[in-house]
Amino acid sequence: MEQKTVVKVNENNYETALISKSLKQALLDLKIISGKTMDLNIMEVEISEHKCAVVSIEGMASTSSMAELIYRPLMEFRVKGYATEDDVFKFLTKQSLLSAERKILTTYGEVFLTLFSGFAVVFIDGCDKCVAYGIQGFDKRSIEEPTSDGNLNGAHEGFIETIRTNISLIRRRLKTPKLRFDMQQIGSDSKTDVCVAYITDKAPQGVIDKVKENLNKINLDTIITTGYVEPFLQGKHKSLFSNVLSTDRPDAFCAKLNEGRVGILVDGVPLALICPSLFIENFQTIDDYVNKPFYTTYIRWIKYIAFFLAIALPGLCVAIATNHPEILTHKFLMNLAASEEVTPYSFFFEAVIITIMYELMREAGIRLPKAIGGAVSIVGALIIGDAAVSSSLVSAPLLIVIGLTATASFVIPNLNPQTSIFRMLFILTGGFAGLFGITLCFAFMLINISALENYGVPYNAPISPFTFRAMRDVVTRPSFLKLGKSKTIVEDLNGAKKI
């Protein structure tokens, strides 16, 4: 007779280990696996005189919900005579509605996953299954205004850290059964909930499958932010630009799903990812679809100009002042020359210094606590700005240029990392090689963007490859009367491939 080798359950082999029938053993196993962690709450109860235990994690399950929804009904359950484990199990699984979410668990891996997700798990003596009830009660942030993408006329709700709340925000806006959410856990240690959202008849199946495949390839231990997930979604091409858009607005997210994109939500992060995304979408906000088309068109072009200014203005100024002063008008050139006369450094060097100072102040402004954040603006404006010009360390035209550049870069926050890098590159190439250097740097940037393609969609579509119909929403903002008649989804763009 073969002897069964009993393998003791521990934190390394618990994931697939089956739950012990003996309640005592099961509870002991739980303690061993969790290392007797102080937040593991075990409440041993008798349900109709049958031994059971309710296990939860402190702070994860709501104690009031537990009392109302779990304990009270369990205490009130009675059968004639002595209740068996089957009676109790039947009651828990079929004859009661103790919470909206109920799962039957068979392994310790599932038990811990649900416990750490805020479930309460009921163990039954003599039963090798247990029942988990979703009574999450952990503290979470309330829905607030989105911080990174402000607007005037749209909704003021933003995503929060809890994935299920985020899902509900999306579901409320798209009341269609075609909206699907596929949840999976990623991260060998963190087991972070990552949800793939899409609308079935709009998102190409190839893209959905590819996204899921890419998510499955993630071999990290922990997933803390969307930044851990993004590189896996972006594909092999190394680009300074990202073709995965992130947003903290549920309305923007829904709009993108409606265009045939696939969205990814990560638990613990108040941001959602959208792919594939296009370069031009960095310039579109939800306010664009609230205001009148003529105004939106005007603002769109302001944004395009802002992007150009943010990236190229300092570099162009340096290039022109140093190598091509014939481009400037007479008065401008004279003022510039006169301003530069008194400064100790070259225009190029001043531009580099001021740009670095601006980046320092910007970074400090983000990191500083709000209480003393105002000090940054005082330091920046008064001390550096005014004093630098008065003491002739820096010329006034350059300060205006940098100020304008800084303001312009705030208009498109999504592209801030790229504009910072390219701004500095343009300044360096402009100083060394004038317009020639800037053009080559621009050519490099152009190729970098043009080569970017993910999920079959070129990143700089619909500009190149040109799609006339989609360009309507680039050059202008067509009215909804026109948009309603003919929609352009991502698959329809020129250059998009079916995958």
Next chain:
Amino acid sequence: MRMKRNRVCLKKLLIIPICVLFIFSLSSCNATGKYEKRDIDEKIIVHALGIDMTKEGKFEVTLQMLVQQGTGSNTPIDPSKANSATVSQVAATIPAAIEQCETDLGKKAFLGHSELILLGKSVTDLNPILEYFINAEGISLGTFMAYTDITAKEILNIKVTSGTYSAEVLKEIFEESQKNGTSTECELIRHIDNIENTNGTTVMPIIKKIKNDKKSSNEKEDSSSDIKFGETESDDSKNKSSNEKVEGGGGSSESESSSQSEGGGSGGEESGSGGGSSEEAEVTAFYIDGAVIVKDKKPKSVMSRDEVIGLSFLNNGIAEQTIDAKMGDTLTSVSAASVKKQTDVSLKDGRIVIDVNLTIAYEFNKTFSDKEQKEVGQKAAERVHTLCQEAIDKALKEDNADIFEIHSLLNHNDYTVYEEYKKNPEEILKRVDINVSINPQI
């Protein structure tokens, strides 16, 4: 796997020295020699160039440049003061003279913003000048080129208080004069184009200064065309300039180096506007008076102001022109609002006849009755006819110069004659008759 890792490491190792090499070569190019990058304040921003010839046949080049008179970093340019200065040098060639100026000031000359090239009356041969400017780095094709009846140096030394520098004022005067016909087109490219097409003929306006005597009454110089070309500036020249050096650049030169002459005055074509007298103040304004006919790239004769207006009518260069019409004892002015030209070229009895019909739309400055309007219009037309005829008599009959775009008319209308013209322009021009008819429109 290991080989792949080695290859990747090698690739990364190679990239670093390549980048370092590239940056090094770029920086070293920027730092030294011919490719050294100069900031904008390390360049001489030249507003205008003046060229005179010395007795020895050398070139005296005067550069009018920016020198700000600001009071601090907040107001680098003080518009109440003249923000310019000049530097002059003499050398055998123009590039050599400019190089000496650069050496004097320790900066490189930037000609990309020069708006005016002024030729002094001592300049008798345009060949070397045009050769230089065609190939000069950075010179704009739209730079104005004109003559002056004195030395270019004197004109450029004049300080003006309206506008920031005298070249700016001069440019505005030229632009305005071109609109009302008192000056011909004087952009560099047009001169080159004319010279190429006509074997060396073009017309250059003459800029003069209004002298102010000590009683502060403004008087123009006698505007008769008695400029003697080839005259060089003598030692006891009329305009004395102070010997104040502009910049700290040292170096002696064959003639005086830079000087800022005291003076003042702003542009105004005919009326001497602006004051600004100073210790030696003689000049209060510039004005355009006539033009030089250049033939075979040498100045030949001078056209009067009226003749230039006639030329402008014929060449269709006028936007607005006030024409005086004598009605009995009174002089009335009418404005030519628009001029339309129709030209016909024909051969008659071996003569090339060019019929020019000008339809001029008049605007009246006073209220006239219909009959008076017609009369005034007729008188004005007669006046225009007289002006045109004077221009034709002067340029064609007297000097045999093709300044009426005859080459273009022949090329477009009769190529055979044009071919003859190319071989022997003098002969063809002698056979040309220009008949002008004016059609006034009220």
Next chain:
Amino acid sequence: MRKISFGQMVIILFLSRIFYTMTFIPFMYSDVTCQIIGFSICTAIECLAVIPMIVLYKKHPDKNICQVIYEKSKLLGILTCVVFALAAVLVINRLFRYFGYFVYAMFPDFLPTWLVIGTVAAVSFYAAFQGIEAIARSAGITFAFFGLSFIIVILALLGKMSFSNVIYDYPKFDDILHEIYYELSKFSELLLFPILYPYVKEKAGKSVYGALALKLIFVYVITAVCVLTLGSFLNISKFPFFDLGTYAETFIIERLDAFLLPAWILVAFIKTSLFLLVGKIALSTGFKRVKSNVFLLVLTVAAYAVSLPSVLQEKWNIGVLDKTVITIFLIVLGVLLPLVFCFGKGDENEAE
């Protein structure tokens, strides 16, 4: 395989040719009248010369000419591939010399010419490395930028154009013939099309005619503007199109010549990357075992190395190479070879 659209192909072919017009023949042999007549006649000849290529495309829409020949005869195929690569290097060499001359003449104190063409080569290498799609998309944006700067220059010059500036001469037959011959040497689309047509999604044959038509319009307009504005200055100008920019002014930008410079650089970079790509595709067809990017690196270094001596010695125009040798390559590779191999059975998936 099908990666670029009809419009992108037209733009690629057009930009490849317009580079020479932007330089507007740095080495003027005859006057404008002869040039424009020669250009027009040459365009008509080009329309006929591309017919064998188009027939070849219709027979073998998924294979470039090197692949077609390689399948018929391995040795001949390899030889064709090598010759294509050599031709690409020669075209790039000419481009580097012309571009180097431009920088040398117009911006002499800017950067050393060897460094200028070196950086263009490096960026073009990166572009060719990314593939035909990246180049095609960049070409679209370059075309838009080129068109915009072109329109701005023309608008700025509207007031300065005059019909009286037009002086034409009766053309001489010899000069016209010379111009036809010189113009033909610039028709490097004959090298591009046979290699790149498998990448075009649709109407590849028509794309050549589209490019020729676009080229015709642009060259006529540029010539007309140059003549109307510059007049006889055209005869002594080194870079007439660039001089238009020098003469044009607006109230924001004083001169537009430095504004045209980026357009020019972008066009040069697109053309260089295209020919590097063509050489790479040709060589990788013939030598399948070697990684294609190795060929790319070799071609870039070779093109730069070949151009370096002439650039350093300031020999900008090598008449024999630019006119005779390249023309022979173009006719052999772009006309004769397709003519020979366009007969016979086509592939199953023949283009319509």
